[in-house]
Amino acid sequence: xxxxxxxxxxxxxxxxxxxxxxxxxxxxxxxxxxxxxxxxxxxxxxxxxxxxxxxxxxxxxxxxxxxxxxxxxxxxxxxxxxxxxxxxxxxxxxxxxxxxxxxxxxxxxxxx
Amino acid sequence: xxxxxxxxxxxxxxxxxxxxxxxxxxxxxxxxxxxxxxxxxxxxxxxxxxxxxxxxxxxxxxxxxxxxxxxxxxxxxxxxxxxxxxxxxxxxxxxxxxxxxxxxxxxxxxxxxx
Numbered sequence: 268x269x270x271x272x273x274x275x276x277x278x279x280x281x282x283x284x285x286x287x288x289x290x291x292x293x294x295x296x297x298x299x300x301x302x303x304x305x306x307x308x309x310x311x312x313x314x315x316x317x318x319x320x321x322x323x324x325x326x327x328x329x330x331x332x333x334x335x336x337x338x339x340x341x342x343x344x345x346x347x348x349x350x351x352x353x354x355x356x357x358x359x360x361x362x363x364x365x366x367x368x369x370x371x372x373x374x375x376x377x378x379x
Numbered sequence: 380x381x382x383x384x385x386x387x388x389x390x391x392x393x394x395x396x397x398x399x400x401x402x403x404x405x406x407x408x409x410x411x412x413x414x415x416x417x418x419x420x421x422x423x424x425x426x427x428x429x430x431x432x433x434x435x436x437x438x439x440x441x442x443x444x445x446x447x448x449x450x451x452x453x454x455x456x457x458x459x460x461x462x463x464x465x466x467x468x469x470x471x472x473x474x475x476x477x478x479x480x481x482x483x484x485x486x487x488x489x490x491x492x493x
Contacts (some may be wrong), residue, residue, distance in 0.1 A: 285409075298479035309383075309469050309484030310422070317478040355422070364479035365410065365429075371421040 270294070271358050273370035281378050283345050286374045288354055291338045294371040296358035299332050300367065304353040317364075352365045382406045383485035385470050391491045392460050397451040399423050400455045402470030409455040410474070412482065413437075425468075430451055460492045488491060 272291045280286055286345050290299070300316040302310035314323050316332035316339065323330045327350075330341040339356055357367040383404045394399050397422060402411065413425040424437030426445040434447060446454045457464055468488045473480040 272433075293440060300479070300481065307486070308469075309487050312483070315476065315479055315481055326415055357422075359479050363475060365473065366424065366427070369422040371419060 269370055271356055271370035273354075273373050275357055275365060276371070277374050279376040279378065280346055282315050282347060285312075286343050286346060286375070288341045288356075289338070290340065290356035290370050290374075292358060293337065296357070296360060296364075296368075297336070298359035298364040299336070300357045300358065300359065300364075301330055301339070301341055302355040304372075305351075305364060310353075310355055315357050324368045343375075346375075350376050351375055383470060383483055385468075386483040387488060388486065389489045391493065393493055394461055397461050398457045398460055398490070399491070400468055400470075402453045402455070402485055404451050404453075404470075404472045406472050406474070406483060406487075407417045407450075408472035408474045408483075409450060410472060410480065411447070413443075413452050413453070413455045413475065414469045414471065415439070415464075415488055416454040416487075418467060422469065425455065455463060457490075458491075460490075462492045 273290045291370045300315045301313045304310040314330045319334045321332045327344045331340050355372045356370045357376045386401045403492050409430050412427045414422045428434045428447045431447050443458045469480045470485040473482045
């Protein structure tokens with residue numbers, strides 16, 4: 268069974284601060300996806316990284332896939348209250364990453 | 380309108396009852412999935428389907444069954460509900476995005492078994 272460990276589990280920060288969320292595994296994944304989930308809603312895809320060492324930026328969010336494709340990080344610059352939510356990483360396996368293994372999530376609260 | 384819809388959004392049922400959760404999608408995707416989400420355990424895959432005739436068990440299929448009535452519809456059944464099936468249930472579709480399949484989730488069904 269492939270496991271993805273996310274850290275930290277909870278994070279509470281002030282508006283304007285920077286933060287990093289980590290997603291680690293001992294297994295190799297063909298891709299790594301990050302989702303954000305708000306209360307009462309389903310997860311929404313933020314980004315997919317597929318190449319070891321790949322870095323993608325989405326406004327104030329920076330995503331990195333480890334060189335060995337076993338880990339990933341999400342860095343948020345100057346966090347805003349709208350960034351509050353549950354962040355989930357998911358590792359892809361199978362042809363085309365058709366099956367995802369999810370981490371348990373990082374619950375982020377950004378205080379105004 | 381939402382691309383992936385789930386009904387009902389909330390359901391309370393008693394132990395031993397049969398219950399069906401329904402999922403419909405307008406995205407035209409062939410692949411559909413059912414997950415459950417529990418606090419502290421994350422999302423776990425119950426069943427997935429690549430098309431109407433191709434249904435596969437996921438990590439935690441015991442106690443559940445599914446039916447793919449059409450490309451757009453994928454239903455999850457609990458034959459005899461038990462309290463530890465209390466959870467949030469999500470349906471998802473997926474499509475190739477040039478590098479990997481990406482998944483699109485419905486809004487979820489909150490199920491409580493008493």
